[in-house]
Amino acid sequence: MRLSGFLIAAFTSLVFVIPFDTLAQRQKVENMPTYDYSKYHFGFILAVNQMLFTIRPVENLHRTYFDSIAAAEINADSALIYSIESEPTYGFTVGIVSNLRLGNYFDLRFVPSLSFGERNLDYRFMRFPDSLLIDVRKNVPSTFVEFPFHLKYKSKRQGNFRAYLLGGFTYRLDLSSQAKKKKETGQVLVKLNRNDIYGDLGFGFDFYFEWFKFGTELTMSYGFFDMLKHENNIYTEGIDKLSSKVFQLTFTFE
Numbered sequence: 001m002r003l004s005g006f007l008i009a010a011f012t013s014l015v016f017v018i019p020f021d022t023l024a025q026r027q028k029v030e031n032m033p034t035y036d037y038s039k040y041h042f043g044f045i046l047a048v049n050q051m052l053f054t055i056r057p058v059e060n061l062h063r064t065y066f067d068s069i070a071a072a073e074i075n076a077d078s079a080l081i082y083s084i085e086s087e088p089t090y091g092f093t094v095g096i097v098s099n100l101r102l103g104n105y106f107d108l109r110f111v112p113s114l115s116f117g118e119r120n121l122d123y124r125f126m127r128f129p130d131s132l133l134i135d136v137r138k139n140v141p142s143t144f145v146e147f148p149f150h151l152k153y154k155s156k157r158q159g160n161f162r163a164y165l166l167g168g169f170t171y172r173l174d175l176s177s178q179a180k181k182k183k184e185t186g187q188v189l190v191k192l193n194r195n196d197i198y199g200d201l202g203f204g205f206d207f208y209f210e211w212f213k214f215g216t217e218l219t220m221s222y223g224f225f226d227m228l229k230h231e232n233n234i235y236t237e238g239i240d241k242l243s244s245k246v247f248q249l250t251f252t253f254e
Contacts, residue, residue, distance in 0.1 A: 035208065040101070045253075048091075049248040050089070050090055051117040056243075057084060070237075080128075087121075091142075093248060093250070097252060123235065142177075143175040166219070171198075177191070218247075222243070
């Protein structure tokens with residue numbers, strides 16, 4: 001499903017969650033009234049993510065020519081790149097919340113997490129001498145260890161409901177990176193570098209229940225670095241820069 005589908009699903013989830021606010025306003029008793037005055041508190045997250053690539057192709061992409069050696073995997077005497085696209089897929093994330101209260105409206109959050117997902121790179125080549133269009137999909141799995149640091153700006157609490165914005169940075173280490181893996185016979189791998197730093201923006205809602213606080217948030221993360229390991233093969237020569245994006249719908253329990 002494309003990004004638009006993910007955002008629709010995320011928005012739908014929030015629409016179903018927000019009615020809890022109406023219930024909270026009807027309650028005369030304010031749940032956990034002193035919870036936000038604690039200097040520290042902890043919890044955990046469960047999340048659905050969608051990982052994808054942003055591809056910046058080389059100039060004159062359609063003129064990028066490969067000889068029979070480079071195009072051996074697609075059984076061509078020669079080939080030209082017709083297009084390169086990214087296909088996102090869904091994954092999931094689990095993590096631990098550590099929250100430091102900075103004031104009435106600001107918190108500092110550290111949420112070390114483990115994320116699982118994958119992305120697909122779809123190539124279309126013009127193969128010669130038969131002049132056929134050939135589609136090739138390269139699957140790129142990722143298992144991220146994540147270290148997000150976020151500043152959380154909270155609205156004034158209304159009964160058992162509070163909205164918030166957050167922003168910050170995340171360091172991600174890809175445990176599934178094949179950057180150091182040697183080429184297997186007959187297979188050309190698309191390899192990623194292991195390390196990246198992302199800028200994060202998001203918003204969410206907190207709901208206070210009798211024994212815990214439940215939150216839901218939507219976060220968008222944009223990687224700063226070129227993640228592609230350029231190895232002068234048919235799958236990397238057409239890409240100038242390959243950066244990462246992650247969209248995540250998170251449920252927090254604190």
